Amino acid sequence: MTEHAATKDRDDGPILWSNALFLSLSPLLAVLLIPIYLWYSGGHWAIWVTTFAMWIFTGLGITLGYHRLFAHRSYKASPVWRFLALVAGAATLQNSAIVWAAAHRRHHRHTDHHGDPYDATRGFWWAHMKWIFHENDQADDLSNVPDLKADPLVVWQQKWYWVIALVMNLVLPLGLGLLIGRPWGMLLIAGLGRIVFTHQATFSINSLCHILGTQPWSESNTSKDSWICAYLTFGEGYHNFHHSFPADYRNGLRWYHFDPAKWAIWTGQRLGLTSNLKRTEAPIQWRKKLERQTEKYETSLSQFVPEVGADWNHRIESARQLVDEHLNRWSKNLREYQRACRNKEVTAALLRSLREARRAWRRAWKEFLALERALPLPA
Ligand SMILES: [Zn+2]
Ligand SMILES: [Zn+2]
Incomplete structure (x- = not known):
């Protein structure tokens, strides 16, 4: 065991046997x-549909x-x-929204460090x-969720969490099971099986999505983007993007990225059920890409002999500055265009x-990227 791991183990609180036993025995x-x-007993169509x-x-x-x-307030x-989301969340047996969001906000604030x-x-x-x-001494610290503590519906869910969980996971499957004469089947498959499946999918966001995949947006933490994880985690697999832009209502940025939550929130907006969907504007995304590519170049240059490195450093810095300038100009133009759209004052000159x-900007970006191919092999 490394010294790092040993130090961290000493900080672990005592075992919470109720959690440990339930989470170990339920999958088994x-x-x-x-x-x-x-x-x-065989299957029954009603069991599969309910599950x-x-x-x-x-x-x-x-x-x-x-x-x-x-946790992220990425839309209204x-x-x-909100009521349905709170009932559904309690049915997953992952604690109340307040406790879940407090831990998740700590995960984003201290990713990969003590406090995460x-x-x-x-x-x-x-x-x-x-x-x-x-046991975690921070589990009861709800100081980072004052907005949720002031939300009566969220507080209501916190108060009635176990009642909602029992109704959704026991009373509902049992009632539906009795209707079709298959109470045990419904309890086992739509109840226990579905809880275990959803648990493992959510847990994979914290484990697999920090291990499996690529880092197109940032290397500042272990989060990864992976389409495989997207399928395994019910659409949360583009985790490197999410850690880079946590306020964005999307996790999969492209329309074809598997992200049922994104599609549902977008559909909700069409139906008047959701609003204020936060999107990371394209220039901000590209600025992140620029930072990422600059880091890549810096890593390559660190392997060069100083004379060659200095020359390339200058070329890369000049190209980077050019991209930066054009990105600023494009961003400014985009803001003017959006303002004009709101005021219905879009002109042909503005569009041009x-x-x-x-x-x-695209030309400058292509030239900046082309340097990667032109870079000499390290000494
Ligand atoms: Zn994460
Ligand atoms: Zn998050």
């Missing part, structure tokens, strides 16, 4: 009991509710939307679920100047 019971049940519907509902409760609405939603509850540098299992097995600024 699901894997064992569901096949036995299906072997002896699928509850999986979508509760999965979205975490991604578009707990995560993007309550109507009371009906699911610090991925401590290894896969810690980030995945072992962090929940231990916006197009020109964008073309000039």
Whole structure:
């Protein structure tokens, strides 16, 4: 064990046996009991439909509710939307929205460091679920969620969390199961199986999404972008983008990136249920890309002999400054255009100047990128 790991282990609180036993035994019971049940009793279409519907509902409760609405405030939603998100979130047995969001805000504030509850540098299992097995002296610190503590609907969910969880996970599946004469099947598959599946998907955001994939936006922490993780985590797989722009309501930036929460929030806006969807403007995204590419060049240059390095350093810095200037100009033009759109004052000259600024920026960016191919091999 490294000294780093040993120091951190000493900080771990005592084991919370209720969490440790439930999170360890529930997957084992699901894997064992569901096949036995299906072997002896067979499936039923109503069980599969209910399981699928509850999986979508509760999965979205975490991604578009707990995560993007309550933890990040990346959009606004109507009371009906917020109520459903809170009910769905409680049904996943991942604690109340207030506690979940407080831990998640700490994760973003202290990513990979002390204070990050699911610090991925401590290894896969810690980030995945072992962090929940231990008492955490910060778990009750809700000082970073004053907005949620002032929200009556969120406070209501905190107060009635266990009642909602029991109704959704026991009363509802049992009632539906009794209707079709399959109470055990419904409890095991739509209840236990779905809880385990949603747990593992959410836990993978903290573990796999900090291990598997690429870092196109930033290397300042362990977060990664991966389409495989996007499918495994119900659309939260573009985690490097998310850590770079946490206020954005999207996780998968491109329209084809698998991100059901993004699609649902966007559809909600069309239906008048969500509003104020926060998007990271293109020039801000490109500025991040510029920083990332500059870091790549700096890493390459550090391997050069000083004379060659100094010459290339100058060329790269000049090209970077040019991109920076054009990016500023394009950004300014874009703001003017947006203002003109709001006031319905868009002119042909404004459009022309916006197009020109964008073309000039793209040219400068291409030249900056071309330096990577022209770089000599390190000494
Ligand atoms: Zn993360
Ligand atoms: Zn987040």
